[in-house]
Amino acid sequence: MAEAYIVGVVRTAVGTRKGGLAGQHPADLGAHVLRALVDRTGVDPAAVDDVIMGCVNAMGPQSGCLARTSWLSAGLPESVPGVTIDRQCGSSQQALHFAAQGVLSGTQDLVVAAGVENMAMVPIDVNVGVLERLDTPKYGQGWRERYGEQEISQFRAAQLIADRWGLARGELEAFALESHRRAALAIDEGRFAEQIVPLAGVAEDEGVRRDSSPERMAALAPLREGWAITAAVASQLSVGAAAVLVASEAAVRTHGLTPLARVRSLAVVGDDPVAMLTGPIPATHAALKRAGLGIGDVDVFEINEAFASVVLAWAKEVDAPLDRTNVNGGAIALGHPLGATGAVLTTKLVHELHRSGGRYGLLSMCEGGGQANATVLERV
Structure with missing residues (x-):
């Protein structure tokens, strides 16, 4: 059988919205x-063979096929093409999947999977103003006929998950505090x-709050009255980029590359678009089934901390140990630069498998529209 190997992983530090990377053009982040x-x-x-880059808000400085402009901005050969994709928060994890699938199919030998997002320059709510100017609803008639006029938002979804799995505010805050401690x-x-x-003098992730405490978290107002969700239990708006090189066995030999990990299995699923953030649960089951593994076989989990309720519900549902999940902290502490996060977490996972000596790692994250990718990697 063909194999797809990860032979290189690299990332910027993840910057905050007002931090040292905020002024970096997205194409320059990608080029770096x-x-x-x-x-x-x-x-x-x-x-x-190709550069596949994830980016969620492809507007303004992130428009115009960021994969192509980043590659050219890096001074790299014009003969190499690029494509930019959007699977919401899982965009660069999907880029990894497409890269691996190209190699596994035998049609490509070397593919870059990358991701970029500058949420300081292109805000997460950038589409709101556009829709208001166009006087256009976000969802069309078919969607409204199917799902009604109910609110569709990640914040409501995080609260729906907390309600469904019986997660109290104190439990969410304890998880968030541990994310900062681990990070x-x-x-x-x-x-x-x-x-x-390092870029622009930024060599460390900027989002960690070392002064976090139960008292400080408890003092924050909930996003809505009666909710358990506060800013303290949500991921941070961030800036960052990451890149992964995927190679075939032939490319490893030809170019003298050193495999770091084998792509063991890939899965992508759709789930309830209203609860929206529950996708990592079925995605985890699907990826493990394809790999012929169980939860107990996985040494390290990276589950994106979009909200604390997402990871805690996932852990309860798949019976995953939290002491092997996000062992170096997650997006609550380290940030979530949307389109870059999949490649950032891939980089972290590969390095942690080598640091800890673990064999298998699993990466998954929730995504807009009620979707999720899951990837199983095997350390080489």
């Missing part, structure tokens, strides 16, 4: 990690140092 990926792996960039420890121990390529 693409150049670093080529330099670190030593691959001939002209041999790359701070990982930074202090230098666990991220090798995977980050």
Whole structure:
């Protein structure tokens, strides 16, 4: 059988909305990690078959096929094409899937999967003003006939999940506090140092709040009266980029590359678009089934912390141990640069498997529209 190997992973630090990366043009963020990926792996960039880049809000400076403009901004060969994709928060994880599928199919040998998002420059709610100016509803007639006029939002979905799985505010805040503690420890121990390529003087993830405490979290107002969801239990608006190089066995031999991980299985699922954020549950089951593995076989889980309720509900439903989940903190502490997060978490997962000596890692995240990707990696 054909194999798809991850032979290089690299990321920027994840910056905050007002931090040191906020003014970086998205194409320059992408160019930075693409150049670093080529330099670190030593691959001939002209041999790359395609560059697949995730980006959620492809507007303004993130428009015009960011994959192509990032590659060219990096000074890399014009002969290599690029394509930009949007599967909401899972965009660059889907880029990894497409890259691996191209290699597994035998039609490609070297594919870059990457992601970029500058949420300081292109805000998450950028579409709201556009829709208002056009005097156009977000959803068309077919959607409204199927789902009615009820609110569709990630914030309501996070609360619906908390209600369904009986997750109280205190439990969510305890999880969020632990995310900050783990992230701070990982930074202090230098666990991220090798995977980050500094940019604009930013060499560490900026979002960790070392002064977080139960008292400070408890003092925050909920997003709505009666809700358990507050800003403290949600991911941060962020800036960042990451890139992954996927290679065939032939490319590994030809270019003298060193495999870091094998792509063991891929899955993508659709789920309830109203609850929206529950997709990692069926996606995890699907990816493990394809890999012939069980939850107990997985050494490290990376489950995106869009909200604390998402990860806690996932852990309860699939019976996953939290002590092996987001061991270096998650998006609540480290940030969530939308289109880049899949590649960022892939980078973290590969490095953590090598640091800890684990064999299998699983990555999954919730996505807009009620979807989720899940990926099982095997350390090489």
